[in-house]
Amino acid sequence: MMPARLGAVLASLVLGCGSPERHPVDGRSPESPVGVGSDPAAIAGGPGVKAAGGVDQVPVASSPASVAARGPLVVPVSAVTVRGALWVRRDAAGWEPLPAGASLAGVREIKAERRGAIVALGDAAAAPLVYLRAGSHIQLGQDPRAIHVAIIAGRIRIRHGGPVTTVIDTAGGDAAVDDDVMADAAARSPADVALTAAQPAAASWSLALDSAETTAGFGRLEARGPADRMDALELKTVKVEVW
Numbered sequence: 031m032m033p034a035r036l037g038a039v040l041a042s043l044v045l046g047c048g049s050p051e052r053h054p055v056d057g058r059s060p061e062s063p064v065g066v067g068s069d070p071a072a073i074a075g076g077p078g079v080k081a082a083g084g085v086d087q088v089p090v091a092s093s094p095a096s097v098a099a100r101g102p103l104v105v106p107v108s109a110v111t112v113r114g115a116l117w118v119r120r121d122a123a124g125w126e127p128l129p130a131g132a133s134l135a136g137v138r139e140i141k142a143e144r145r146g147a148i149v150a151l152g153d154a155a156a157a158p159l160v161y162l163r164a165g166s167h168i169q170l171g172q173d174p175r176a177i178h179v180a181i182i183a184g185r186i187r188i189r190h191g192g193p194v195t196t197v198i199d200t201a202g203g204d205a206a207v208d209d210d211v212m213a214d215a216a217a218r219s220p221a222d223v224a225l226t227a228a229q230p231a232a233a234s235w236s237l238a239l240d241s242a243e244t245t246a247g248f249g250r251l252e253a254r255g256p257a258d259r260m261d262a263l264e265l266k267t268v269k270v271e272v273w
Contacts, residue, residue, distance in 0.1 A: 100171030105152040114144025156192030161236040185214040
C-alpha cells in the first residue's frame, strides 16, 4: 500500500499537469502563435478594432490620386490673370496654353510658370478663384457634390465663390473651401489648409497677382518728379556685392 504522504504528493503533481492556462484577455493559450484563429490587430489592441474583436470599416481618406478617379471639370476654367505662362491639360490631350481672358472646359490639370496666374472655376462673376504661385501644379476633378482640387506642386490660394462647392483634397481628407484659404503640396490633412487672413504675409505673392502691373504695388519703384509727381521707374539691373 502506498504511504499517505507519497499519495498526496502524486495527487498534487497530477493536478498541476492539467490543461494550459488561458490568456486572461483573448482566451489564447500562451503557446498559441499570434494570428492563429485571431486577428493580430485585435490582440495588439490597435486602432479601428472593436471590443468584440471585429475590425471597423475605416473610410478611405481622399488624396490627390482620388481626384483622377472623378470626372473632369464640367464648368470651364477661365484665365483671369496670367503673369508668365499658364498651361492646362484635358483628358486624352497634351498640355496647351491658356492665355488671359480665355476659357476651356474639361480641364484636368493646370500649371503656372514663371510668375503665377489666377483662374476662375467657372465663367460667372461669383466663381471660385484659384491663385497659383509660379511653379504650381494642380489636378482637378468634379462630382455631383463639389469641385475637387489636389495640389501636386507649389502653393495655391482659393477664394470661395457663390453656390459652387470647392474642396482641397489631402491624404487626410477633404478641406471644404468656405472662405479664403491657402495650402501647398505639403498639406497632409485639412488642418494644413490655412485661412489667408491668418497669414497675410504668406499671401503677398497672390496680392501681387491682384495688382495691375502699371499701378503701384509689389515690385514697383517710384521717384518724385516735376510738380511733385511720383513717376514709375523700371528696374533694369540689380548688382549685389557680398563680402
